[in-house]
Amino acid sequence: MSQVQTYGTQRAAVAVAGILAKDPAEAVYPITRQDGDGQPLDGAKSNYTLTFPAGAFPPVNAFWSVTMYDGKTQLLIENPIDRYLINSPMLPELKKNKDGSLTLYIQKDEPTDPVQKANWLPAPDGPIYMVMRLYWPKEATLNGDWQPPAVMPTQ
Numbered sequence: 001m002s003q004v005q006t007y008g009t010q011r012a013a014v015a016v017a018g019i020l021a022k023d024p025a026e027a028v029y030p031i032t033r034q035d036g037d038g039q040p041l042d043g044a045k046s047n048y049t050l051t052f053p054a055g056a057f058p059p060v061n062a063f064w065s066v067t068m069y070d071g072k073t074q075l076l077i078e079n080p081i082d083r084y085l086i087n088s089p090m091l092p093e094l095k096k097n098k099d100g101s102l103t104l105y106i107q108k109d110e111p112t113d114p115v116q117k118a119n120w121l122p123a124p125d126g127p128i129y130m131v132m133r134l135y136w137p138k139e140a141t142l143n144g145d146w147q148p149p150a151v152m153p154t155q
Helices: 011-016 088-093 114-118
Strands: 030-032 048-052 064-070 085-087 102-107 120-122 128-135 151-153
Touching: 085 088, 114 120
Parallel strands: 102 120
Antiparallel strands: 030 128, 048 102, 048 151, 064 085, 064 128
16 A cells, blocks of 8 residues: 555553453454544644545455544544444445545534434544454454555644
């Protein structure tokens, strides 16, 4: 991929956060605190997108999720739609782009566009970090052939 890789699998950080780390054959946890330009993720400074190209969802045998956390408290972000993550079981409810890709909209202000609103992950007015959870990952995940797309600033 040509995008800057900003995720890193940090099993120790996951364990410290209180989640029992699993063997990589069971689960992989890519984490990022930076956007695709290498800047810290901050809902007060930018809106972001995370786009999975058509046919390039995380390669897993079970399911995947993208969860956002408050960068200060390390907690989930209280928000008006009670959405704390986007995951593969939600795919039927999400709106794909015309080319089959899926864009998630990560921002503090509610989008006015209905497609963006359907795919909105509410951010706080401050630092954030994102964690993917890839359960029962396929070989492409384990050997590094698949990498998470970068979180990109939009403004």
